[in-house]
Amino acid sequence: MKQYDYLVLGSGIAGLYAALLASRQGSVGLVTKGAIDESNTKYAQGGIAAAIGGGDSVQSHLDDTLAAGAGLCDGDAVEVMVREAADRIRRLSELGVPWDAHQGAVALGLEGAHSRARILHAGGDRTGDAIETVMVDRVREAGVKVFDGHTATELLQQNGRVVGCVTTSGDDRIELAARWTILATGGAGQLYTLTTNPEVATGDGVALAYRAGAMVRDMEFVQFHPTALRLPGAPTFLLSEAMRGEGAILRNTAGEQFMARYDAQGDLARRDVVSRAIATEMRDHDTDHVELDISHLDAEFVATRFPGIYQYCLQYELDITQDAVPVAPAAHYMMGGVYTDAWGRTTLPGLLACGEVTSSGVHGANRLASNSLLETVVFAQRAVEASRRSDEAAHLPHDVIELAIPDDVAPSDEESLQQLLWREAGIVRERSGLLNARAVLDGLADAGSDSPASLSNMACFGRLIVEAALRREESRGAHYRSDFPTAVPDWKRHLSFVKAG
Numbered sequence: 001m002k003q004y005d006y007l008v009l010g011s012g013i014a015g016l017y018a019a020l021l022a023s024r025q026g027s028v029g030l031v032t033k034g035a036i037d038e039s040n041t042k043y044a045q046g047g048i049a050a051a052i053g054g055g056d057s058v059q060s061h062l063d064d065t066l067a068a069g070a071g072l073c074d075g076d077a078v079e080v081m082v083r084e085a086a087d088r089i090r091r092l093s094e095l096g097v098p099w100d101a102h103q104g105a106v107a108l109g110l111e112g113a114h115s116r117a118r119i120l121h122a123g124g125d126r127t128g129d130a131i132e133t134v135m136v137d138r139v140r141e142a143g144v145k146v147f148d149g150h151t152a153t154e155l156l157q158q159n160g161r162v163v164g165c166v167t168t169s170g171d172d173r174i175e176l177a178a179r180w181t182i183l184a185t186g187g188a189g190q191l192y193t194l195t196t197n198p199e200v201a202t203g204d205g206v207a208l209a210y211r212a213g214a215m216v217r218d219m220e221f222v223q224f225h226p227t228a229l230r231l232p233g234a235p236t237f238l239l240s241e242a243m244r245g246e247g248a249i250l251r252n253t254a255g256e257q258f259m260a261r262y263d264a265q266g267d268l269a270r271r272d273v274v275s276r277a278i279a280t281e282m283r284d285h286d287t288d289h290v291e292l293d294i295s296h297l298d299a300e301f302v303a304t305r306f307p308g309i310y311q312y313c314l315q316y317e318l319d320i321t322q323d324a325v326p327v328a329p330a331a332h333y334m335m336g337g338v339y340t341d342a343w344g345r346t347t348l349p350g351l352l353a354c355g356e357v358t359s360s361g362v363h364g365a366n367r368l369a370s371n372s373l374l375e376t377v378v379f380a381q382r383a384v385e386a387s388r389r390s391d392e393a394a395h396l397p398h399d400v401i402e403l404a405i406p407d408d409v410a411p412s413d414e415e416s417l418q419q420l421l422w423r424e425a426g427i428v429r430e431r432s433g434l435l436n437a438r439a440v441l442d443g444l445a446d447a448g449s450d451s452p453a454s455l456s457n458m459a460c461f462g463r464l465i466v467e468a469a470l471r472r473e474e475s476r477g478a479h480y481r482s483d484f485p486t487a488v489p490d491w492k493r494h495l496s497f498v499k500a501g
Contacts, residue, residue: 004029004145006387007164007178009152009205012039013128014355014376015184016135020095021384022182023142029176030144031167033151033454034200037136040186040356041373043198044128045240045308046111047121048092048377049370050085053108056116058082065371068113068270069364070477071492072218077342077361081371081378088377089120096134098122110245111369112268117245119370125240125306131373150174152204153453155181155212155351161391162212162350168453180387183209183338183346183353184380188461190414192331193422196228196238202454203461205357209338210460210499211407215347215400217359217496218336219461220468220479223367224427225332226250226274229325230289234316236330239292239309241369244268246305248294251324252281258290272366272478275329279427282328291324329427333372335363335478336468339496341394344383347498349393352383359494365477397496404500405463409444410456417455421462425469430483434470441466468495 005026008019019030032038051061061082066073093099099120100107109119122130139146150167156175157163164177185205189197210216227244229237244250244267252258262277263269269277278290294302299321303310306320313320337359344352344360354360355376362375411417420440424433441463472495474488475481 001175001177002029004176004178006180006182007031007176008182008184009165010039010184010186010355010357011036012041012184012186012355012376013131013135013373014186014380015182016132016139017377018182018184018354018380018384019139019144020135020142021381023144025384025388028144029147029178030139031147031150031152031165031176033149033204036146036148037132038198038200039132040197040201041128042132043196043238044373045125045238046242046370047109047119047127048089048373049114049118049368050089050120050374051082051116051118052086052089052106053116053118056118060115061085061118064113064115065362065368068366068368070366070487072364072477072494074361080342080382081362081375084378085374088374088381092131092377095138097131100124109242111241112244112274113265113270113368119242119245121242123307124304125242125308128373147176151453152208155208157212160349162348179350181351182383183351183357184355185357187334187356188458189331191418191421191458191462191465192426193418194228194236194328194330196225196236196330196332202458204454204457205353206337206464207457207460209346209348209351209353210464210497213348213499214351215339215396215496215498216337216464217339217494218365218468219464219497220472220495221335221365221477222331222465223271223333223335223478224275224329226271226278226329227292227327228330229313230328231316231318231326237312239325239327240306241271243292243294243306243309246294247297248292250274250278251291251293253285253287253290270366271369272480275427276480278329289326289328292327293324294320295322295324333367335359335365335367339394340379342382343386344379345386345392345394347394347396349391352387354380354383365479396498400496400498402500403467403497405460408456409441409459409463411444411459414455414458417458417462421465425462425466427480429469429479429481431470434466437466438463438470464497467497471495
């Protein structure tokens with residue numbers, strides 16, 4: 001058994017930043033099931049939100065975040081995030097992140113539901129890739145031991161404390177021990193037919209933590225990004241919200257601008273509002289897409305501001321400086337996950353967590369654009385700081401629900417699971433569909449015993465989504481029930497699960 005002071009699971013910005021900071025406190029092992037630079041971070045386009053511009057304020061960023069969260073944000077956690085944002089931007093700059101500039105100052109973009117331009121970006125629309133590249137270099141320089149191509153399959157526990165994990169690589173099984181295990185495995189967009197997430201985003205961390213006895217929370221809240229490329233023969237590809245921030249317009253296939261009919265903020269409404277509006281327009285016009293048009297802006301500006309999107313679309317004979325682009329919603333981000341307090345502590349001693357794998361309280365029922373990268377660096381640093389202070393775990397609330405999901409639930413193939421969840425637990429949900437999804441998933445026990453670990457983790461995560469969506473009989477944020485289409489004051493509360501027994 002290999003022994004480390006810290007074991008970090010995941011290599012997006014959350015895991016890399018945590019590993020880098022932890023390396024200053026002791027030995028670090030980092031486990032990632034793919035290449036070290038393959039994560040949701042790499043594909044993040046828009047940027048990272050921080051109230052650092054003239055006329056902006058921490059209070060304004062706080063207010064925007066709380067409004068987007070539809071009443072379920074933890075106000076204290078949000079305040080921590082927005083107040084520590086400027087410090088993390090400074091630290092990322094010191095590490096070498098090359099922020100884009102305009103007239104000698106950091107360039108700040110505008111995105112949906114933000115009241116100010118406060119989005120820092122790098123490489124135009126390649127922010128995530130720029131940050132990931134810098135962080136990988138710094139982690140390697142710090143001497144962190146990287147276990148790439150290793151899948152974590154189990155959290156090891158001793159006397160009620162997490163003490164490491166089991167990983168597999170091919171036929172090899174390795175036990176890695178650590179005083180502190182930091183979960184930073186990212187999201188689970190691959191649960192759905194259409195997603196902006198890479199293949200590695202299969203919800204492994206949440207499944208591992210749930211099976212080990214950690215509390216998970218807010219699992220019904222799945223964010224669908226409104227604008228992903230929808231083109232026959234082309235992979236699903238994100239078209240950044242920053243395009244609409246710069247003036248891109250959504251039109252239905254009849255050429256009509258439609259968002260003003262759904263929300264006063266029009267094309268810059270919250271993501272849940274825009275996604276449902278697009279779904280409605282597609283249904284009403286019997287089509288699988290709407291159009292995103294930025295061709296009315298200066299062509300040189302568009303190509304320079306969005307070089308990644310511009311070049312990608314050219315591969316499919318689409319010139320965004322001249323052509324409207326067919327788009328549709330796609331699964332993008334998980335607001336729910338492993339519960340953590342404001343110091344990244346889970347309910348299991350020895351297990352810390354940060355980033356998209358968590359339910360830290362900062363996103364509530366609907367994440368505000370570009371708060372995701374900010375959350376990772378704020379709470380990764382706080383998690384490492386917490387490890388230096390005490391061995392305490394976060395406290396379990398009194399209203400936690402015990403839920404039994406068999407460990408061996410797994411589908412025979414990924415596509416059938418994706419189709420099931422897209423159909424029954426996607427942008428719009430209702431009771432009969434959710435009951436069908438639950439019955440199908442519960443019927444998979446023992447059927448997938450020979451399936452890959454990732455499929456079992458996906459099924460576990462999907463079952464948690466379905467259960468939470470079935471129990472929340474209202475519509476709030478990213479969770480929309482057609483049979484309960486309004487928000488209900490009595491449901492201004494969280495759904496929290498722990499494994500029964």
